[in-house]
Structure formats: C-alpha cells, structure tokens
Amino acid sequence: MTPAQAYAGQMTNASWFTRTTDWLDARGKGAWIAIMVLGFVFVWPVGLAILAYMIWSKRMFSGKSHRISARHMTPTRFRSSGNQAFDTYKTDMLRRLEDEQEAFETFLQRLREAKDKAEFDQFMEDREKRSETNGDDKDAA
CATH class of the missing domain: 1.20.5 (Single alpha-helices involved in coiled-coils or other helix-helix interfaces)
Structure with missing residues (x-):
C-alpha cells in the first residue's frame, strides 16, 4: 500500500463521523432525536452516547439544527x-x-x-x- 493510499484510507475512515453528523444535520433535529431513540431501543449505551454528544455539541438545545x-x-x-x-x-x-x-x-x-x-x-x-x-x-x- 502506498502512502497516498494509506492517507486516503485514513481520510475515509476519519470522515465517516463527519459525514454522518452532516447528514443528520441536513435532516434537522428530528433526525437526531430519532437516531437517539433507536440507539436507546436497540443498544442503550449507543443511545446514551448520542444523547451525550447532542448535549455536548449543543444540538439538543438549539432552536434549529446545527447547520x-x-x-x-x-x-x-x-x-x-x-x-x-x-x-x-x-x-x-x-x-x-x-x-x-x-x-x-x-x-x-x-x-x-x-x-x-x-x-x-x-x-x-x-x-x-x-x-x-x-x-x-x-x-x-
């Protein structure tokens, strides 16, 4: 694997979180709440982590989505x-x-x-x- 391929792989792996949050932000606060509820229903630590992230990033209390x-x-x-x-x-x-x-x-x-x-x-x-x-x-x- 060349250094460029390794770097490209790191960028892809590192940006999945950013792409996911951007996708949810584009759909608004309802999408964030839905994903949090689903997280609590299926794997409660995931729901708790999403809730903590929403509070930490101020997505929970903003009047609009975080766009x-x-x-x-x-x-x-x-x-x-x-x-x-x-x-x-x-x-x-x-x-x-x-x-x-x-x-x-x-x-x-x-x-x-x-x-x-x-x-x-x-x-x-x-x-x-x-x-x-x-x-x-x-x-x-």
Missing part, C-alpha cells in the same frame, strides 16, 4: 482544500456574498421603514380628516 448559516460562516471555519489559489478565491467569494447579503438586508430594512412611514402618514391624515369632520359637526350644533 451553520451563511451569515455566521467565517473563512477560518472552512477546511483548507490544499490549494491556496482556490482557498483565496473561496474566501473572496464568500466575503463578497456576505457583503451582498448585508447590502440586501439593509435595503429590505429601508424598504420596511419606508412602508411603515407611509402607513403612519396615511393614519395621521385619516385621523386629521376625522377630527376636522367631528369639529365641523360640533360647530354646526
């Missing part, structure tokens, strides 16, 4: 591909995407504020018209 949202990703959280040019490109692209997302969220916030202001202005105009109408009725009486 990392794009907003909270930083280039340091990504594995290096081993290719510096690609890693640089990936980092730059993710930074640009985060900037675009922030600009879009800012735009949406301004849009919501403009809509709120328009609705409030309409309310104030309607209120003023009602008070003028009520004032005219009182003067006539």
Whole structure:
C-alpha cells in the first residue's frame, strides 16, 4: 500500500463521523432525536452516547439544527482544500456574498421603514380628516 493510499484510507475512515453528523444535520433535529431513540431501543449505551454528544455539541438545545448559516460562516471555519489559489478565491467569494447579503438586508430594512412611514402618514391624515369632520359637526350644533 502506498502512502497516498494509506492517507486516503485514513481520510475515509476519519470522515465517516463527519459525514454522518452532516447528514443528520441536513435532516434537522428530528433526525437526531430519532437516531437517539433507536440507539436507546436497540443498544442503550449507543443511545446514551448520542444523547451525550447532542448535549455536548449543543444540538439538543438549539432552536434549529446545527447547520451553520451563511451569515455566521467565517473563512477560518472552512477546511483548507490544499490549494491556496482556490482557498483565496473561496474566501473572496464568500466575503463578497456576505457583503451582498448585508447590502440586501439593509435595503429590505429601508424598504420596511419606508412602508411603515407611509402607513403612519396615511393614519395621521385619516385621523386629521376625522377630527376636522367631528369639529365641523360640533360647530354646526
């Protein structure tokens, strides 16, 4: 066996856990709970180990599954591909995407504020018209 084959075998053996947790994360908290219950039913130490892992990794108490949202990703959280040019490109692209997302969220916030202001202005105009109408009725009486 060559060193490259041995390394590839180690990567495959070492990453089964990561692939499994990623697969469960993609299916949400329900998948984690189902696998834990099955672990308790068939081999209780396995269920206990899964429960301990869920608590330790904070998968048990998070509102969502443990998937990392794009907003909270930083280039340091990504594995290096081993290719510096690609890693640089990936980092730059993710930074640009985060900037675009922030600009879009800012735009949406301004849009919501403009809509709120328009609705409030309409309310104030309607209120003023009602008070003028009520004032005219009182003067006539």
